[in-house]
Amino acid sequence: MIHPSAIIGDQVVLGEGVVIEENVTIGDHVTIGHHVVIKKDTQIGSHVEIADLTVLGKNTSSNKKMARKPGKQLGPLLIGDHVRVGCNSVIYRGTTLESGVFVGDLSSIREHVTIGEDSIIGRNAIVETNTTIGRRVTIQTGCYITADMIIEDEVFIGPCCSTSNDMYMGMGNYEHQGPIIKKGAKIGNNATLLPGITIGENAIVGAGTVVVKDVLNHHTVVGNPSRIIKK
Amino acid sequence: MIHPSAIIGDQVVLGEGVVIEENVTIGDHVTIGHHVVIKKDTQIGSHVEIADLTVLGKNTSSNKKMARKPGKQLGPLLIGDHVRVGCNSVIYRGTTLESGVFVGDLSSIREHVTIGEDSIIGRNAIVETNTTIGRRVTIQTGCYITADMIIEDEVFIGPCCSTSNDMYMGMGNYEHQGPIIKKGAKIGNNATLLPGITIGENAIVGAGTVVVKDVLNHHTVVGNPSRIIKK
Amino acid sequence: MIHPSAIIGDQVVLGEGVVIEENVTIGDHVTIGHHVVIKKDTQIGSHVEIADLTVLGKNTSSNKKMARKPGKQLGPLLIGDHVRVGCNSVIYRGTTLESGVFVGDLSSIREHVTIGEDSIIGRNAIVETNTTIGRRVTIQTGCYITADMIIEDEVFIGPCCSTSNDMYMGMGNYEHQGPIIKKGAKIGNNATLLPGITIGENAIVGAGTVVVKDVLNHHTVVGNPSRIIKK
Numbered sequence: 001m002i003h004p005s006a007i008i009g010d011q012v013v014l015g016e017g018v019v020i021e022e023n024v025t026i027g028d029h030v031t032i033g034h035h036v037v038i039k040k041d042t043q044i045g046s047h048v049e050i051a052d053l054t055v056l057g058k059n060t061s062s063n064k065k066m067a068r069k070p071g072k073q074l075g076p077l078l079i080g081d082h083v084r085v086g087c088n089s090v091i092y093r094g095t096t097l098e099s100g101v102f103v104g105d106l107s108s109i110r111e112h113v114t115i116g117e118d119s120i121i122g123r124n125a126i127v128e129t130n131t132t133i134g135r136r137v138t139i140q141t142g143c144y145i146t147a148d149m150i151i152e153d154e155v156f157i158g159p160c161c162s163t164s165n166d167m168y169m170g171m172g173n174y175e176h177q178g179p180i181i182k183k184g185a186k187i188g189n190n191a192t193l194l195p196g197i198t199i200g201e202n203a204i205v206g207a208g209t210v211v212v213k214d215v216l217n218h219h220t221v222v223g224n225p226s227r228i229i230k231k
Numbered sequence: 232m233i234h235p236s237a238i239i240g241d242q243v244v245l246g247e248g249v250v251i252e253e254n255v256t257i258g259d260h261v262t263i264g265h266h267v268v269i270k271k272d273t274q275i276g277s278h279v280e281i282a283d284l285t286v287l288g289k290n291t292s293s294n295k296k297m298a299r300k301p302g303k304q305l306g307p308l309l310i311g312d313h314v315r316v317g318c319n320s321v322i323y324r325g326t327t328l329e330s331g332v333f334v335g336d337l338s339s340i341r342e343h344v345t346i347g348e349d350s351i352i353g354r355n356a357i358v359e360t361n362t363t364i365g366r367r368v369t370i371q372t373g374c375y376i377t378a379d380m381i382i383e384d385e386v387f388i389g390p391c392c393s394t395s396n397d398m399y400m401g402m403g404n405y406e407h408q409g410p411i412i413k414k415g416a417k418i419g420n421n422a423t424l425l426p427g428i429t430i431g432e433n434a435i436v437g438a439g440t441v442v443v444k445d446v447l448n449h450h451t452v453v454g455n456p457s458r459i460i461k462k
Numbered sequence: 463m464i465h466p467s468a469i470i471g472d473q474v475v476l477g478e479g480v481v482i483e484e485n486v487t488i489g490d491h492v493t494i495g496h497h498v499v500i501k502k503d504t505q506i507g508s509h510v511e512i513a514d515l516t517v518l519g520k521n522t523s524s525n526k527k528m529a530r531k532p533g534k535q536l537g538p539l540l541i542g543d544h545v546r547v548g549c550n551s552v553i554y555r556g557t558t559l560e561s562g563v564f565v566g567d568l569s570s571i572r573e574h575v576t577i578g579e580d581s582i583i584g585r586n587a588i589v590e591t592n593t594t595i596g597r598r599v600t601i602q603t604g605c606y607i608t609a610d611m612i613i614e615d616e617v618f619i620g621p622c623c624s625t626s627n628d629m630y631m632g633m634g635n636y637e638h639q640g641p642i643i644k645k646g647a648k649i650g651n652n653a654t655l656l657p658g659i660t661i662g663e664n665a666i667v668g669a670g671t672v673v674v675k676d677v678l679n680h681h682t683v684v685g686n687p688s689r690i691i692k693k
Binding site for chain 3: 015016017033034035049051052053082084086087088100101102105106118119120123124136138141142156158159160186187188189190204207208210222223224
Binding site: 232248250266268284286289292293294295296297319320321337339355357359373375377391393394395397400401402421423425441443455456 | 477478479495496497511513514515544546548549550562563564567568580581582585586598600603604618620621622648649650651652666669670672684685686
């Protein structure tokens with residue numbers, strides 16, 4: 001089903017069962033896989049590939065227990081030129097994927113997120129709301145990127161890393177702040193980052209580390225709790 | 232395809248390509264997303280929203296190596312009023328979601344599970360069979376909730392926590408017992424819980440902790456292995 | 463949509479909205495769920511069950527930042543007799559699932575992977591490219607199996623384990639080597655394995671362990687970093 005208001009460019013290949021809701025725009029030389037759902041207002045650039053069974057432009061939802069209520073009207077999902085999105089993924093309204101971004105299969109990106117040019121979001125990775133990711137960042141498979149994070153350019157986050165943004169674990173209306181990861185830092189697989197910590201420029205966090213305090217520029221930490229092994 | 236035996240209430244919105252198998256009932260004011268599959272016997276209350284590309288009422292399956300064979304005939308999947316289920320999720324037959332439950336995108340809930348009123352199952356979270364989850368529980372994104380667990384009311388489980396229920400890791404036909412998490416306990420992100428341990432009422436488990444023995448009521452533990460830092 | 467070049471056996475049940483691309487072969491007594499996408503050249507044996515909303519035979523993709531470019535033309539996806547694949551999963555071209563393999567919901571298996579007879583790939587598990595998995599292996603829910611791993615027969619990997627294959631975290635063109643896990647070894651849940659380590663035959667890795675060096679045959683390790691507790 002293609003809504004008659006959709007604007008679709010030249011040389012666009014649409015799979016079987018694609019749903020395009022109202023007010024969608026798609027550039028030239030775009031490939032959309034089978035059973036993809038493109039929700040209303042989504043804007044897709046040129047030379048983009050969206051794989052099968054993916055949802056673009058989902059709106060937020062909540063139940064009465066959730067602290068963070070859906071806010072005011074979200075803008076559209078904006079997808080830049082040359083973006084690739086895998087199968088069975090879900091990307092929300094109000095988010096921007098800049099040109100050349102790669103999003104793997106089975107991943108999910110919430111609203112109010114910006115992902116910079118040529119960055120990689122691995123398969124099965126989750127990015128929560130209100131997080132900014134720079135250019136040429138690698139977020140590997142299975143990472144959990146919490147809300148309210150800042151990830152600068154050229155950061156590398158290994159597989160299955162976990163972050164958090166609520167020191168009080170739902171106990172009250174405290175301000176939430178995710179980790180801040182400065183330019184060029186590298187995080188090993190399955191590391192755990194506590195709320196609000198800063199990982200400095202070009203710092204290294206070893207695999208499996210539980211990072212309980214800030215890591216200075218160029219320092220290396222390992223262990224549970226994290227301890228410095230190189231300055 | 233909507234099977235003629237389906238009973239569908241008033242003001243129900245069905246997306247494109249929805250499949251409704253035999254003997255399904257859907258209440259009033261329900262929204263079903265595109266390409267959703269509702270398998271036979273599923274019962275859905277009123278004011279429910281099911282997002283795109285989700286499967287409701289899946290039957291179990293196994294291969295010859297699996298210890299836990301599918302049991303006798305499972306009852307239907309029961310979905311209460313005001314439930315929300317995200318995109319690309321899979322929920323099995325024989326399970327009950329009580330009213331107001333929220334299930335995120337890309338999550339999966341097996342058979343013989345009960346989830347209490349207003350509880351939250353985060354995106355990409357997995358709940359195994361034969362587990363009971365109380366009311367107003369928060370299970371955050373990416374958690375793995377093993378089989379044979381008991382999670383009481385108002386528990387908070389941070390992102391990416393992992394649990395297990397088999398001390399012998401497949402070595403024999405020992406009894407399986409997942410962790411028991413008592414009322415109001417809070418578990419930090421990426422914590423690891425061993426089989427059969429009990430986390431006491433209002434206890435706190437720090438992020439990245441490997442919990443190797445019981446935690447008493449109101450105690451706080453951190454580290455690998457877990458040690459008490461507050462009684 | 464079924465491409466006219468497809469060869470489909472006897473007693474095959476196809477769900478609604480199934481897409482079968484060119485040059486696919488399907489054996490006898492096969493069940494294909496709703497909205498399944500079977501991409502070109504895929505070869506499926508007999509007595510196979512593929513659940514709803516799954517993609518079989520996906521081709522690789524990349525962006526300009528990715529080190530590992532898609533190689534030469536991949537062979538087809540080969541699925542043996544009696545294989546079961548869950549809902550919302552994604553399996554790539556160039557991979558072989560031997561007879562009796564079970565793949566859970568929401569999982570993903572890349573190209574150039576072989577999975578031996580009767581092995582289990584749990585729900586939400588990810589297997590990267592160029593990895594070989596033996597017979598009767600259990601990889602539980604949520605595991606991340608990196609590229610360039612060797613997993614021998616009868617290995618057991620508990621839920622949410624994480625592996626890596628790049629000691630330099632994207633810093634250069636070093637050779638990548640994932641862990642090697644020898645016959646009968648058992649890995650506890652949420653363990654972290656560093657690149658290139660070997661876990662010996664029948665060795666045991668405790669839950670939450672960060673394995674930083676080789677584990678000898680029959681040894682048991684726990685902790686962060688891993689230390690021997692039994693020889």
